[in-house]
Amino acid sequence: MRIGVVPNRVRRRALEFTSRLVAESRRRGWEVSVDGQNGVDLSPVMALDMVIATGGDGTMLRAVSLALALDRPVLGFNLGTLGFLAAADPTHLTQTLDLLEQGRYRLVPRMTVLAELNGLTDVGVNDVVVEKIDSQRLIELEVEVDAEPMLSYRADGVVISTPTGSTAYSFSAGGPLLDNRVEALVMTPVAPHSLFARALVISPESVIRFRVARDRGVQLSVDGRNTASLGMGEEVVVRRGPRPVMFVAFEQIAFSTIVIERFGL
Secondary structure, eight states: OEEEEEEOSSOHHHHHHHHHHHHHHHHTTOEEEETTSTTOOOOTTSOOSEEEEEESHHHHHHHHHHHHHHTOOEEEEEOSSSOSSOOBOGGGHHHHHHHHHHTOOEEEEEOOEEEEETTEEEEESSEEEEEESSTTSOEEEEEEETTEEEEEEEESEEEEEOTGGGGTHHHHTTOOOOOTTSOOEEEEEESOOSSOOOOEEEOTTOOEEEEEOSSSOEEEEETTEEEEEEOTTOEEEEEEOSSOEEEEESSOOOHHHHHHHHHTO
């Protein structure tokens, strides 16, 4: 097996675990490349069978970006805080690698989201965020859904999330948690100064268009990556991504159980 490992390069615990993962994988005869180690930078042109993240959800998002580009599955060992994306238990390293070696795992598709601006596109598994640049000034966005004018937001920003991303920024802004088996887009305003301030759950086939309606700086980001800036009158189109990203899973865990464990309910 050929694996690419994306580690958290800051946390000591994650780096120590990465060393153990690499040693155990190579003992099994696997080919292992570690991003940022020995001058190696993992890229979408590498021949890999799987991408493995060792860290928290931020590290997992970097690994997902690579997995999407390679069209390969991704597995995360949770060495972060909440760990909604990275599901494997680092204390079960040997057992997990055994299951991978034996093919005793399944692939779970996670819906993606795409943002398009001026012919440029970016794809993520969590969310697309259109938000203000100046911390002291609200932005105004006119929103169309499926080519029909819908509403106008005066707010700090708007988050369009997938079910996976519903546990992240969208949730912090007051949006609902969605089971990953539910395919939908969630549009959640951030600190809105509008009479209508509720999150909306929208068909996964819908196309959402945002137009900057006030001359104030607007930033577009996808999965936390700053993608572009928008000016007055410019538009960004958000829709379902062209294909899902495949997450490696070993057992079926109820969504309610995940929520209870991660939030300590």
